[in-house]
Amino acid sequence: MLLARWLEKNERADTLLESLPRTLAGVERGRCQSLLFGAIRHMGRIDAHLSALVERAPRPRLKAVLLVAGFELIEGGDEHHAARVVHHAVEQTKTLASAPEARLVNAVVRRLAAALAADNAPPALATAAQLAAWFSHPEWLVQRWLAQFSAAGTRAFLEWNQKPAPVLARWRLRARAPSDAELAWLAPTQWPEFYEVRPGHWAETGAAIADGRIYVQDASTRLAVGLLAPRPGERILDACAAPGGKSILIADMLAAAREAGDGAPARLVALDLPGPRIDRLRENLARAAAGVEVALVQADLAKAGRRLFADHNLPEEYDAVLLDAPCSNTGVMRHRVDVKWRLRTGDIEKHAKQQLALLDAAARRVAASGRLVYSTCSVDEVENERVVSAFLERAGARFELEKSVVAYPWLSGHDGAAAFLLRRK
Known part of the structure; x- marks a missing residue:
């Protein structure tokens, strides 16, 4: 059971989905994803009730059954829905656990159904604790958002994250x-x-x-590449490229420009750390349109000096550099449902420190008068505006900020993202 594996081994939810057999397709695969993501998405609210209904914490396999049942109850249905959820949970427990545990599940899910039905949404001016409990988010994260986005913005964000x-x-x-x-x-x-x-x-x-x-890919990906505005004839570096969504968008824009009459060749270099995502990057780069020269380099951007590029017979400096930096993923929690449970207090500040180091490294690869786009899929100002401000302070007069965009999901209608266009003088 995927959810039991997630509870026990802390595997990423999207990785777990990829482990499903290819024979499971269509409606069945979609329902499996819905149950896994739904149980994780609403885990905080369900867990709060379960802790009052069960004396001892159940083992992962049993807890997974209870969480799935809780999500199905939250989903709702007709007047017989709760009875069907109880029956299904009991039958699942008989298969995955034991008869005594099935009897426990029967009693707990019946009481859980009543408890969830009696839940009331928090008031307009709810506390961080009330919002965190109802919308199943860590309280420290809700407090952080209240300080940044106001009560109305935070509630809209939480509601957004809880929808498939x-x-x-x-x-x-x-x-x-x-x-x-x-x-x-x-x-x-x-x-x-x-x-x-x-x-x-x-x-x-x-x-x-x-x-x-x-x-x-999500529509938010167009923001950073749009600011980069890659053109035929340019040397372009995607500095943290895996899994390759933005690289393939850059390649497609270059191919379209050539088809429109600009025949100048362009060179795209996609760089990222060796690791499991490199295979995805390689697969995506293989889809690049004909006429766009693409190179894949496996290396650490922060340690990539001139020799690395010379050894690969590649330019040391580029007309356009995209740094889509690793981040907290706070803008994409609708897709990456377990991110909120993985984040810890202080993680965002740690990300910002790494992001600034990567931005310094990416800046060294920008040619005179060239462009550098820094982007994240975070909505936190610490990882966005503050990183860029710190970079500009360190860069002195070498770079200037020309344009920026920050997309908040509840306003933009797509994933959260931020992008900053920096120009080398």
């Missing part, structure tokens, strides 16, 4: 729009080239990914 995320895909064929047949499973959005994949069309989605018509 739609699947968005970018249409890669700029030479033609989706056909009527394709629009039967791709719903247009407010963002050009981005479409929502309608539920139940995973076969069409897989085929479209394989033949290069679409790439599954």
Whole structure:
């Protein structure tokens, strides 16, 4: 059971999903994801009730059954829904645990159903503790957001995080729009080239990914690459490239410019640390359109000196550098549902320290009059505005901030992200 593995071994939820057998597809796979993500998303609220209903903490396998049942109860249904949830939880326990534990589950889930039904949403001016309990977020994180985003903004953010995320895909064929047949499973959005994949069309989605018509990614990815504005004839470095979503977007923009009549060749270098995500990066770079030269370099940006680039026969400086830095992921909690349970007090400040070091390293690769875009998928000012301010203070007159954008999910309608365009003088 995936949720039991998550509770016991602290594996990432998205990694667990990838471990599902390929034979499990379509509706079954979608429901499995819904139950796993839903139980994790609402774990705080469910756990608070369970702690009052169960004297001793249940073992992971049993707790997983109770959490899934709690999520199904929160999902709601008709008047017989609670009875079906109880029955399903009991049957699951008989299979995964023991008969005595099944009897315990029967009693606990019945009482859990009543407790959740009696829950009341917190008032408009709720405390951090009330908001954290109802919306299943760590209280320290809610307090942090209240200080940054106000009560209304924080509540809107929490509500956003608790909703399942739609699947968005970018249409890669700029030479033609989706056909009527394709629009039967791709719903247009407010963002050009981005479409929502309608539920139940995973076969069409897989085929479209394989033949290069679409790439599954959130609309927030367009912000950083849009500020970078890559052009044919330029030397471009994606400095923290894995898993490659922004690299392939850069390559697609360069290919479209060439098709529009600018035949100047462009060179894209994608760099990242060796590790499990490199295979994904390599696979994505293989999808780059013909006519765009792409190179993959496995290295630590913070330690990458001139010799590294010379050894790979690559430029030491670039016209445009993108640094999509590792971060707290506070802007993408709708997709990465377990991030909020992994973060600890002080983690955001630790990320900011690493981000500033990476920004210094990326700046060394920018040619005279070149562009450097610093971006994160965080909405925390410590990782965004403060990192850029610290960098500019250290850089002196060598760089200036030309433009920036910070997208808050509850306002933008897509994942949270921040991007800052810096120009070397």
